[in-house]
Amino acid sequence: DAMVIQNPRYQVTQFGKPVTLSCSQTLNHNVMYWYQQKSSQAPKLLFHYYDKDFNNEADTPDNFQSRRPNTSFCFLDIRSPGLGDAAMYLCATGVPSQTQYFGPGTRLLVL
């Protein structure tokens, strides 16, 4: 029944070692979002895809990249994780004028 799936739920990586987080959806929504959420803070939008169109937020570091090979899947690549990138990463899907549906999140730990 899960509609937005994120894998893995917990990810440990080393400082500077590239890491990829994945998100898939069964809702067939045309928009997919990636948020970063640090402890006790509001989610911060990194970027979103509207179909195949990529929309980057102005303050998203170049260290963060994304891929959307098809409607169902979207990936977040962190090219060289730093200690400050340790956070919860939330994927969400949606259609214009409606709410976003969030996945369970991936907690990233950087050692």
Next chain:
Amino acid sequence: AQKITQTQPGMFVQEKEAVTLDCTYDTSDPSYGLFWYKQPSSGEMIFLIYQGSYDQQNATEGRYSLNFQKARKSANLVISASQLGDSAMYFCAMREDLTNAGKSTFGDGTTLTVKP
């Protein structure tokens, strides 16, 4: 200026009582939507309730209702008959320009603790 303001970092309520979580917003867009999400300690963001800027009536979903006061730009969440499972972080969010994919802007959240 912040677009979404939640002035209560933490709230306590007795089980079975009602509680109001405050949210004010700022936008010049005539078409917008307001959302409330619940985030338990597990981290998942759970959608609770939605209010559109053109909706005439306040939104309700089970024990959740949204007290929408457009002129005051407030969209407070009311939880009736609080349960222990309601203890969580609550976020108010706004999406402007609803015809677009448009991102949601989130408030800083309110941590609700329900006491037995």
